[in-house]
Amino acid sequence: MGSIAIEAPKETKPTFGKDANSREYARSLDAKCHMRSFREKFIIPSKANTKSKKVVRPEQTTDDPVIYFCGNSLGLQPKATREFLDIHLNTWASIAVNGHFRDLEDSPLTQWQLLAEHASKQQAPLVGASPSEVATMGTLTGNLHLLMGSFYKPTATKNKVILDWKAFPSDHYAIESQIRMWGYDPKECMVMIGPKEGEYEVSTESILTLIDEHASTTALVMLPGIQYYTGQYFDIQKITVHAQSKGLLIGWDCAHAAGNVPLQLHDWNVDFAAWCTYKYMNSGPGGIAGLFVHERHGKVEYPENGSAVFRPRLSGWYGGDQVGRFNMDNNFRPSPGASGYQVSNPSVVDLTSFCASLSVFNQSSMADVRKKALSITAYLEHLLLSTSTEGERAFKIITPSDPSARGTQLSVLLKPGRLETLSNMLEEAGIIADKRKPDVIRVAPVPMYNTYEEVWEFVQIFNEALKRCE
Numbered sequence: 001m002g003s004i005a006i007e008a009p010k011e012t013k014p015t016f017g018k019d020a021n022s023r024e025y026a027r028s029l030d031a032k033c034h035m036r037s038f039r040e041k042f043i044i045p046s047k048a049n050t051k052s053k054k055v056v057r058p059e060q061t062t063d064d065p066v067i068y069f070c071g072n073s074l075g076l077q078p079k080a081t082r083e084f085l086d087i088h089l090n091t092w093a094s095i096a097v098n099g100h101f102r103d104l105e106d107s108p109l110t111q112w113q114l115l116a117e118h119a120s121k122q123q124a125p126l127v128g129a130s131p132s133e134v135a136t137m138g139t140l141t142g143n144l145h146l147l148m149g150s151f152y153k154p155t156a157t158k159n160k161v162i163l164d165w166k167a168f169p170s171d172h173y174a175i176e177s178q179i180r181m182w183g184y185d186p187k188e189c190m191v192m193i194g195p196k197e198g199e200y201e202v203s204t205e206s207i208l209t210l211i212d213e214h215a216s217t218t219a220l221v222m223l224p225g226i227q228y229y230t231g232q233y234f235d236i237q238k239i240t241v242h243a244q245s246k247g248l249l250i251g252w253d254c255a256h257a258a259g260n261v262p263l264q265l266h267d268w269n270v271d272f273a274a275w276c277t278y279k280y281m282n283s284g285p286g287g288i289a290g291l292f293v294h295e296r297h298g299k300v301e302y303p304e305n306g307s308a309v310f311r312p313r314l315s316g317w318y319g320g321d322q323v324g325r326f327n328m329d330n331n332f333r334p335s336p337g338a339s340g341y342q343v344s345n346p347s348v349v350d351l352t353s354f355c356a357s358l359s360v361f362n363q364s365s366m367a368d369v370r371k372k373a374l375s376i377t378a379y380l381e382h383l384l385l386s387t388s389t390e391g392e393r394a395f396k397i398i399t400p401s402d403p404s405a406r407g408t409q410l411s412v413l414l415k416p417g418r419l420e421t422l423s424n425m426l427e428e429a430g431i432i433a434d435k436r437k438p439d440v441i442r443v444a445p446v447p448m449y450n451t452y453e454e455v456w457e458f459v460q461i462f463n464e465a466l467k468r469c470e
Contacts, residue, residue: 010404011374011403011404012403013374013378013401013402013403014374014375014378014379016378016379016382020379020382020383020386021383021386021387021456021459022456023453023456023457025456026379026451026452026453026455026456026457027452027453029375029379029452030451030452030453033372033451033452034368034371034372035364035368035369035372035447035448036451038360038363038364038447038448038449039448039449039450039451040079041078041079041080041360041363041448041449042076042077042078042079042282042360042448042449043058043076043077043078043079044065044066044068044076044449045065045066045068045076045432046063046064046065046066047064047065047066047430048064050066050430050432058082064430065430066430066431066432067430067431067432067450067454067457067458068432068446068449068450069431069432069433069434069443069444069445069446069450069454069458070432070433070434070444071279071280071282071408071444071446071448071449071450072228072256072260072279072280072408072409072434072442072444073279073434073442074278074279074285075259075278075279075280075281075282075283075357075446076282076446076449077282077284078282078356078357078359078360080356080357080359080360081284081353081356081357083356084108084109084352084353084355084356084359085349085352085353085356087107087108087109087352088109088348088349088352091104091107091109092348099111099112099348100112100113101113108355108359109352109355112345112348113322113325113345114322115346115348115351115352115355116135116136116137116318116339116342116346116351117131117136117339118355119136119288119351119354119355119358120134120135120136120290120338120339121134122355122358122359122361122362123136123258123277123281123290123354123358123361125365125366126258126259126263126281126361126366127254127258127263127265127273127275127290127292128262128263128264128265128266128267128268129265129266129292130266130295132295132298132336132337132338132339133265133266133292133293133294133295133298133337133338134290134291134292134338135290135291135293135337135338135339135341135342136288136289136290136346136351136354137288137289137290137291137318137341137342137343137346138288138289138291138343138346139276139286139288139289140170140253140255140274140275140276140289141170141171141173141174142289143274143289143290143291144170144171144174144222144253144274145174145177145178146291146313146314146341146343147251147272147274147291147293147341148174148175148178148220148222148251149178149313149314150272150297150311150312150313150314150341151220151249151251151271151272151297152178152182152219152220153219154179154182154184154189154219155219157216157217158216158217158218158219159179159182159184159189159217159219160188160189160190160191160214160217160218160219160220161175161178161179161189161190161191161218161219161220161221161222162191162193162210162211162214162218162220162221162222162223163175163190163191163192163193163221163222163223164192164193164194164223164224164227165192165193165194165195165202166194166227166229166230167224167253168224168228168253168255171222171224171253175190175222176190191210191214191218193206193207193210193223200230200232200398200413201230201232201398201400201405202227202232202234204234204235204238204239207223207234207239208238208239208242211239211242211243211246211248212246215246215247215248218248219248219249220248220249220250220251221239221243221248221249221250221251222250222251222252222253223239223250223251223252223253224252224253224254224255224256224257225252225253225254225255225256225257225258225261225263225273226254226256226257226260226261226406226407226409227256228255228256229411229436229440229442230398230399230400230411231256231398231399231400231406231407231409231410231411231442232399232400232405232406233257233261233400233404233405233406233407235405236252236263236268236270237264237268240252240268240269240270240271241268241269244269244271249271249272250270250271251270251271251272251273251274252265252270252272252273252274253273253274253275254273254274254275254292255274255275255276255279256279256280256407256409257275257407258275258276258277258279258280258281258290259277259279259280259281259282259361259369260279260280260369260373260407260408260409261366261370261373261407262366262367262369262370263366265292265294266294266295269294270292270294271293271294271297272291272292272293272294272297273291273292274289274290274291274292275289275290275291276289276290277289277290277354277357280408280446281354281357281358281361282357282360282448283350283353283354283357284350284353284354287350287353287354288346288347288350288351288353288354291338291341292338293337293338293341295337297311298311298336298337298338298340299311299336300333300334300335300336300340308332308333308334310334310340313334313340313341314343315332315334315343316342316343316344317343317344317345318339318342318343318344318345318346319332319334319335319339319340319341319342319343320332320333320334320335321333321334321335322335360448364448368447369447369448370447372447373407373408373447374403376408376445376447376450376452376455377403377406377407377408377409377410377445378403379452379455380410380443380445380455380458380459381397381401381410383455383456383459384397384410384412384459384462385397387459387463388463394414394415394418394466394469394470395412395413395414395415395466396412396413397410397411397412397413398411398412398413398440399411408444408445408446408447409442409443409444410442410443410444411436411440411441411442411443412440412441412442412443413439413440414439414440414441415439416438416439418439418466418469419435419437419438419439419440419441421465421468421469422441422462422465422466422469423435423441425461425465425468425469426441426461426462426465429461429465431458431461433458443458
């Protein structure tokens, strides 16, 4: 077992003054915000451009920005992205295949064959891992399949997977198909954790109880760090400790957690994790993904006069030791750590785009990001609740009110029949948020580029739109 982090102090919710529901108050919060300069590092789409049916160049951007609360689906483009991609394209144009092996003095990028490791080193602090425990590769679902290929080893008596009752579809499909590949019935092997009837939050205690009930027949626990629909942030550390105390392996889908909340995957002793990088980590649509494998699972040993001993996995060329990668002898000697799970050379375009975003993250810290997230999300919650009367509200916030049990997303459940009308009205007003049918709007004020004034303006328009829905 690895080290276990000391439990962090409980996070407290910020409070706001009686005049919080005013533009001036919101602007005062922005004026003293410790991350206010980061907004200038991103391209905020304009209202006119988001409605355009033609490609718009940056110099054609207008000064009327949308309110973009959709970073939980796709993060905005950092201004550094174009610069980094230009450098990559110039490298390719000028030295061609030699770009795989040559570092250029004036480039923020390393040689192509080491660029994935470079990105892993840059993003490791964001997930609380050592660089050797992180691999930058593939896509989220592809990586989940690769990881389950190594960590899901069912037997006739232990073949169940404990998962979220409302897992993101690709996660559900991945688990379902892995179970079928082993010849088992998903209906019998998929154990769903979920909330009580009429509730949305899943208590940690209920998760631990369910693990106890099924431990003897379970081969793997795989849960979301943050539940995509409700925005609930699970107690990763406590659940991991409990699952492992029952002899179970546990993995986490951190798609909505990475770049959103501080993670300590190594210290929490997580067995494995995977995440996409195009949400809070701003790598671009369909951008390259990341995965974590705890160092104890990534060990490679070489017995005297014997073959390499390592955790079985689906192997590929780029997972091989860099020293012997080009020997072409078909003798697989995996790289130690998470990089040994790589299967092919990654897209340098995707890596370059991701490195551009990481260059912005490296100017701050997850502690700073979390500080603003706690405040701006609490401000959003405060305005939503304080500007409406409880018994007359046409909505309910289903994200936990406890700040330590959520990231920057609030999921707002509307009364039936209002979603499409309200969404259209918000879009017409220049607000981009995310909807999940039948009745949920997910609102994510991202600390890097959203402002308190935008939160205030959103709530005014949201309340007016609800009135019109009546």
